[in-house]
Amino acid sequence: MPSAHEADERPTAERDENGVVEDGVDEVSGRLALAVGRLNRRIRSSAGGLSHGQLSALSTVVRSGPLRPSELAAIEVAAAPTITRIVAELESRGLVERAQDPQDRRSLFVSSTEAGTALLLEARSDRARAVSDVLGELTPEQVDAIRAALPALEQAAHVATPAAS
Numbered sequence: 001m002p003s004a005h006e007a008d009e010r011p012t013a014e015r016d017e018n019g020v021v022e023d024g025v026d027e028v029s030g031r032l033a034l035a036v037g038r039l040n041r042r043i044r045s046s047a048g049g050l051s052h053g054q055l056s057a058l059s060t061v062v063r064s065g066p067l068r069p070s071e072l073a074a075i076e077v078a079a080a081p082t083i084t085r086i087v088a089e090l091e092s093r094g095l096v097e098r099a100q101d102p103q104d105r106r107s108l109f110v111s112s113t114e115a116g117t118a119l120l121l122e123a124r125s126d127r128a129r130a131v132s133d134v135l136g137e138l139t140p141e142q143v144d145a146i147r148a149a150l151p152a153l154e155q156a157a158h159v160a161t162p163a164a165s
Contacts, residue, residue: 043130066109
């Protein structure tokens with residue numbers, strides 16, 4: 001990877017009259033952003049009426065909990081006040097619970113309740129069904145193209161890939 005100084009010395013890419021980089025990077029990024037946004041809206045689960053941020057935080061707590069709010073904020077790449085609001089809302093719905101850290105009474109842990117885990121499983125099932133419906137609209141060749149792109153998409157999204165079987 002070039003250093004910041006080396007990157008500054010590279011020639012700038014030529015853009016066409018619409019501002020698109022001729023090597024197609026702008027086209028790929030724009031098309032990918034549009035496709036991901038629209039797909040996300042099509043497959044968004046309505047389970048429990050949770051927002052995307054709430055569902056994501058609940059998923060992290062179920063997968064990695066119990067967690068301190070600061071740990072949850074770091075994983076979710078969210079500000080502490082945002083996580084505080086999300087945890088409070090999830091707790092008010094009975095989806096997570098807070099417990100004091102026995103080692104440090106000033107700190108607390110957030111963990112999922114049975115209801116939180118059940119809601120998350122329902123939401124995942126809803127999303128999986130919605131993705132299956134979307135894939136069912138495509139040709140086998142298009143599904144193969146998506147399958148081939150998955151490793152790059154998973155890396156870009158910082159998603160752990162499943163172990164090879």
